[in-house]
Amino acid sequence: MGAMGRSEGAVAEAEALRKAILSGCRGRSARKTGPVGVRRSREGDGGGRIEGRAVCVTGGVSFVGSALVDRLLDRGYAVRLLVETQEDWDKLRETETLWGGVSAVMADMTDMDSLCRAFDGCTGVFHTSSSLDPGGISGYSKHMAEIEVRAAERVIEACVRTESVRKCVFTSSLLACTWRQSDPRSRRVVDESCWSDEQLCRDKKLWYALGKTMAEKAAWEAAARGRRDLKLATVCPALVTGSGFHRRNIAASIAYLKGAREMFAEGLLVTVDVEKLAGAHVSIYEAMSSHACGRYICYDRVIERGEAEELERRLGIPSRILLSGETAAPCSPSSELSNQKLFRLMNSGRKCTFDVYSDLTWN
16 A cells, blocks of 8 residues: 554654664764763863753654754754653653663643653754654545644743743754745746745645644744744655665655645655755754744755656655656756755855744734
């Protein structure tokens, strides 16, 4: 059927995370972490002073989350994994005692007090968690979109309420930017100023795109309502690929590719390697202390015909992108995708001076 059940996918994700953490900790100092994963300095150098590099990662056992955890460990952060299910908790319960710099805590993504306790003591939060169909077949539904919106609101509100948290990097999706009515008379540029049309998503039953769009808007609005300043940045990644993605990230990939034929025709079917995406998250987070802000589109490859065929084969979704027996090359794409903002940040540290999302009128 080309789809993996949730339990099988969860096993693959948890095992990959364990290997990543174990690999990442080789050669690193195995200093003891605090009870909530905050790394403390060695005895005698300041009385157990907290170093201030503790971060919490939601969805840390996911395909994107595990790559992010590994990158954060490489950068010297103490990482706390927020685990949502007993199944994931059971697979990771040894992490806290076996590997320095990593701990885990169980929390309900829709419960404010639970989230505040999980975030307490961390200076930053990476929200990579996403709601998916437990059956692993459809990947996403209208109901899942509603759950994701509520979780996004709760996560940002908890960040605002938790005194230690100063920054949050929120993983959205490129699909929150691309689904808009096209004008055949002109070539449109899709950048961070673009938002997907919610009604269009509903009409086409693009629930994953709708959920990501609504959840990101909810995050910006929750941050604007906060009683204190919280630095928020959102990452809008393309279809996430990388080693084993067709096994470990299949439900999210299938959900993302609903409407793929239209995206392909418009030149908007693009991918990003999970390692590059993890690096972008960390670079944005670190640059938020000075100039990084707003939204960041993240992709590194535009899918061509041969790659589309291979993608369909590996995910077991024939004719999702290309019509069966189709041989003609697609017309010239009607859209142009821009990731220049992230490119500038990664290469020059140019200041962000034009992004304002808290007061937008959504369209």
